[in-house]
Amino acid sequence: MTTVTAAPTTEPLTHYRQLTDLAQHAFDTAITQAHNACDADTYNAAMHNAGLAIGVVLAPGAEIAPCACIDCYCDAIFDTATDGLIVIETTDYGVQRFQCADCADGHPVTPED
Numbered sequence: 484m485t486t487v488t489a490a491p492t493t494e495p496l497t498h499y500r501q502l503t504d505l506a507q508h509a510f511d512t513a514i515t516q517a518h519n520a521c522d523a524d525t526y527n528a529a530m531h532n533a534g535l536a537i538g539v540v541l542a543p544g545a546e547i548a549p550c551a552c553i554d555c556y557c558d559a560i561f562d563t564a565t566d567g568l569i570v571i572e573t574t575d576y577g578v579q580r581f582q583c584a585d586c587a588d589g590h591p592v593t594p595e596d
């Protein structure tokens with residue numbers, strides 16, 4: 484009898500450069516709105532829109548982020564609940580900046596205090 488263990492999902496949802504111009508614009512706008520949100524409702528609505536922009540309907544409370552790697556030109560967009568991410572920066576209120584699983588694996592950054 485074999486036990487099948489679900490592999491951790493580290494695949495990005497999409498890549499920014501694979502999006503159409505319109506989708507890139509919608510994604511950028513939504514992420515900016517999330518960054519600037521000053522309450523949870525606005526933030527969640529903006530996140531939802533960011534998901535729609537890349538063709539994903541996010542579960543309530545789910546967040547996505549573009550890879551914020553500073554060592555390469557990575558364009559991965561991923562669910563922030565993905566295993567293996569590194570948090571580069573945490574803001575008091577708003578979007579955290581992450582390195583995607585591939586970057587975290589290949590050239591991890593040391594998070595700032």
Ligand SMILES: [Zn+2]
Nearest residue numbers: 550557583586
């Ligand atoms: Zn990356």
Ligand SMILES: [Zn+2]
Nearest residue numbers: 552555557586
């Ligand atoms: Zn990288």
